[in-house]
Amino acid sequence: MVHGYGGNPLWQFIYQVGPLLRRFNLFIPDLLFSGRSYSKSPLRSDLFQAKCLLNGLGKLGVDRFSLYASSYVGFVEYRMAEMRPDVVERMVIMSSGLLYSDEQRAAQLKEIGRHPTEILVPKKPNDLRLLVKLSMCKENALNWVPDFFIRQFITVSSMLHIPPLMYDHCRKEKVELANYLVEKKADTNLPAIPQETLIIWGEHDKVFPLELAFKLQRHLVSSSRLEIIKNAGHAANMESPDEINNLLFQVDHPF
Template identity: 25%
Template sequence: MWTEHDVQAGDLRMHYVAAGPEAGPLVVLLHGFPEFWRAWEYQLGPLARAGFRVVAPDLRGYHLSEKPAGVEAYRVETLQGDVSALIRALGRDRASVVGHDWGGIVAWQLAIRQPEIVERLVILNAPHPAVSRKVMKRPAQQRRSWYIFFFQLPWLPERLLVPFGNWALHGTRPGSYTEQDRAHYRRAWAQPGAATGMINYYRALLRYGTRHGLDRNDPDNELVKIPTLMIWGEKDVALLPDMADAHPWVPDLQLVRLPRASHWVMRDEPVKVNNLLMAFLQP
């Protein structure tokens, strides 16, 4: 169904899986924490059969991709640069980008900073950065985001991730992750340097933020003018429902809320998500 590859994307060696005709419209699927390319196993086949060239990378620090040392290597503008370099390394100038969780945060940054390379944008349970800063001021969201603050500690989060990492997949619908799935994840987390790389996303987020290099005096510097679809699982235990309210920053936005799905919306509702993706991404 899919093939595995490695490619030099800028200064980073990235591992990815690919499916579908090589000449098809390119769709890049970006996973979140604590997953890797396998987050999209229910989407790869259907999108490929619909004629898309589908690429799902392991992001920087994850699974089989390169894991640079140091927190600074995980700034959002660097992560966004990895994806644009991957698109170029695949011989393309543009791609539709689909991101979940941290992959969604990276996808937002790509659409804000390099809109010329994003054909269409799909976000699954990841807030627009301006919405995130606003809602994170609320105590209710801070309580839900307790793990972000825990991850700022040295070494301890890494020590606990592999033996207790299943907690990070909590809140999903029963059966969405099988024991075999969880075994795949434990092996990915156990890759040398992966635990630190994954957690450094959160350390860099609090240390450097998401607006480095943007003109803070420009009120429109985070506008997204690309056609955008947001798919939001309303039973998200980590994010308040208001985190999906991106309309002021995304004029061309379609928001679809799935009331029975959790944060792991593409696993809980794969048929609905796939139908939404294929309808929205058709050229």
């Protein structure tokens, strides 16, 4: 299980770890510049993140595994599967715009009217509220949370001896990651990986439109299955965790 951009697994998988531990042996690493994970390398690509995760899991003695990731980390996950098909058995890709075109990205950025780093690496309470609004299709609970609490969520790097939490931790590096994502050209020659792949998508995803889910399924042909989560947005794992968990329980069965 690999958490999404900007946050960490402490909150992104809060509704999933307990149930999934009953069935799977879970490894839940921190991506670079999240938690206590850090690198002195100037590289910020999804390929570099993929190599780091593969090396880390290898050092832990994990020689065969399945992957579950969402959004930005779907790019990282895909690179891992592409590089090491002998190691990555199955894939679960959730709401990841792997086949997003440059034109689609430009149109969406124009519609949002903000630079992505202001949203992906928020500084102010309203920045984080906008991020949640884009990620969820249901009522934004942060509208009712006081600003001072949200500021702590953004800026506090350690609370009750929990490892570094949110956006002010390695802010410079997180901004560099976000800039790489925005500036990189769409991969028009994305290879079709051989692994069985479960594609999960929120019906009302406002970050990566649902049409990208069908496009990815067609790209992977017979090795993939698409499940659409009703009444959920980009962060379907937060809005419909039980439904996602039930789908993950089926991953060890052939598609």
